[in-house]
Amino acid sequence: MADGTHLAELRKDVDALKDQVRVSSERSEKHIEEIRTIIAALAVHHSTVGASSSIEGAGNFQTSQQQGYQIPTKCSKVEFxxxxxDDLRGWVFRCEQCFEVDDTPLDVKVKLAQCT
Structure with a gap:
């Protein structure tokens, strides 16, 4: 009888763990979808800002593109x-600050974010 009780307790523990994994997985999927939405919005915003820049701003953009982008080295003081x-919006805000400091192009932003 004690073996039956022990087995029932183990099954109960396994079921509880399965529920925790399911909830965690659902939460992760929700966060991933939020990240995708924010990245898409950032891409649209970046395209809009780039298209509406002044002639002087466009000249600066072209100059920086001609020089090419260099990924920050390990010597960089800014840690990505x-x-x-947790706090998806706060993380995106901190990422944008890093991108702004390093003058990171859009195509590199996504790659850097994926590396973390």
Missing amino acids: PKFDG
């Missing part, structure tokens, strides 16, 4: 934030 699953 890592996403820990």
Whole structure:
């Protein structure tokens, strides 16, 4: 009888763990979808800002494009934030600050964010 009770407790624990994994997975999927939405919005915003820049601004953009973008080295004082699953908007804000400091092009932004 004790074995039956122990087995029932183990099954109950396994079921609880399965529920926790399911909830965590659903939460992760929700966060991933939010990240995709924000990245898409950032891409649209970046395209809009680039298209509406003044002639002088466009000249500066072309000059920086001609020089090419160099990914920051390990000597950079700015550390790219890592996403820990919480505060998605705060993480995106910190990422944008890093991108602004390093003058990061849009196509590199996504690659850098994926590396974290």
